[in-house]
Every structure is written in structure tokens, then in C-alpha cells.
Amino acid sequence: MNLITLTDPRSPVAEAYRTLRTNLSFYSLDHPIRSLVVTSPMPDEGKSTTVANLAVTMAQSGRRTILVDCDLRRPRLHTLFGLPGEPGLTNLALAETTQPPLQKTAVENLLLLASGPQPPNPADLLGSRMIDRIIETLMEQADIILFDAPPVLAVTDATVLGAKVDGVLLVVTAGKTRRDHATRAKQILETANVRIIGATLTNAPKDTGVGAYYG
Numbered sequence: 001m002n003l004i005t006l007t008d009p010r011s012p013v014a015e016a017y018r019t020l021r022t023n024l025s026f027y028s029l030d031h032p033i034r035s036l037v038v039t040s041p042m043p044d045e046g047k048s049t050t051v052a053n054l055a056v057t058m059a060q061s062g063r064r065t066i067l068v069d070c071d072l073r074r075p076r077l078h079t080l081f082g083l084p085g086e087p088g089l090t091n092l093a094l095a096e097t098t099q100p101p102l103q104k105t106a107v108e109n110l111l112l113l114a115s116g117p118q119p120p121n122p123a124d125l126l127g128s129r130m131i132d133r134i135i136e137t138l139m140e141q142a143d144i145i146l147f148d149a150p151p152v153l154a155v156t157d158a159t160v161l162g163a164k165v166d167g168v169l170l171v172v173t174a175g176k177t178r179r180d181h182a183t184r185a186k187q188i189l190e191t192a193n194v195r196i197i198g199a200t201l202t203n204a205p206k207d208t209g210v211g212a213y214y215g
């Protein structure tokens, strides 16, 4: 399990996620961000880990939080929370169910909408009007909705979904994400009029000085 915000809430890493939460809260005081897609330029850069831990800290601060697994190609959020991957978003999109099949997590205030069965055309599904309606429905039940999504440079899913939400957070990994990939991802999102809220650096070397100072 990689939910350090649950397993070790007093660790510097968990503290870093709380700082990220605070920064997001201050980002737009007049129009608080209520829907956020987390993505990265390339695969395996820590998107799912980041969005899950961010969701835990949001929920821990008392906000009604819904985490949606929109990485329909490599869904992983349900595994992080030890829950089944179905039913989920795709069942809802296929109108097999009218109520979102939200699953309770081990965290108070945090519900998960898993991916559901893998569709043949994830980008089309995420771009559909059905997804707008699903987001509206979820909004009625949550203060904030966080979406996991595939990498920007691999497929259009994150860009398509990003255009439907308040903003996108880009995850970049120290020592891994290439500068030109990050630049390219930013360009793709901006071209599609997606609002990039910021970037978060994972796997950064520990700054023992700061950690020691705050004890």
C-alpha cells in the first residue's frame, strides 16, 4: 500500500501532501477548485499515488471528497484502497446503473468511483456528454472531485477530461520526467484550453534541513 498519508500521517511525505492541499486551496480563493485531474507527461510517474494521497488529505480536512479512476487503461486506485475495480465509471456511462456506484473507503469523507470494466474507446467515453452529466451528479455529493487519468503524451484521455474540469495538476518525477516531455505536455494541454493549476514534483531528494527544523 502506498497511501503514506494513512500509514504514516506524521511523515514528511504526508506533510508534503498536506502542503499541496493547502496550496490548491489558496490557488483560487474566489472560485475554489472543485474538480481536478491529476496526470503526468509519461507513464509510471506517480499519478495514481499522488491523486490518492491528495484525496486522503482532502478528506481528512473534512471535505466531502470523491476520487474517480479515469485511467480506464491502467486503473489502479481501487487496488490502493483494497477495493474491487467494478462496478465503476464505465458501468455508469453505459447506463447500467443510475446512481454512481460509489464505494466507501477506509477514510471518512472519501468515496471512490472505480474504473469499471475496460471500454474499447476510453478517450471517446471520457469526451462524451455522459461524462459531463456524471460530473454534475457527483458534484451534488462532493466538495471536491479528484480524477486519475492516463499520461498526456501517450493518449488524449487526460486532455479531453481536463477540458471538463476546473483544472489539471501535472505530476513530474525528479530524475525521471524529461524536460521536453513536461514542456510538450504543457503545450498539449494549453492548446486544448485546459487550465493547468500547477505541477508537483515527486521523488525529490529529502531536504533533511527543513524536516529537522520542523521536528
Ligand SMILES: Nc1ncnc2c1ncn2[C@@H]1O[C@H](COP(=O)(O)OP(=O)(O)OP(=O)(O)O)[C@@H](O)[C@H]1O
Pocket: 002, 040, 042, 043, 044, 045, 046, 047, 048, 049, 050, 071, 074, 076, 150, 151, 202, 203
Ligand atoms: N513519490 C514516490 N516516490 C517513490 N516511488 C513512488 C512515488 N510515487 C509513486 N511511486 C512508485 O512508482 C510506481 C508508479 O506509481 P503510480 O502507479 O502512482 O504511477 P502512475 O503515473 O499512476 O503510473 P501509470 O502510468 O501506470 O498509471 C509505483 O510502484 C509507486 O509505488
Ligand SMILES: [Mg+2]
Pocket: 047, 048, 049, 071, 074, 076, 148
Ligand atoms: Mg496510474
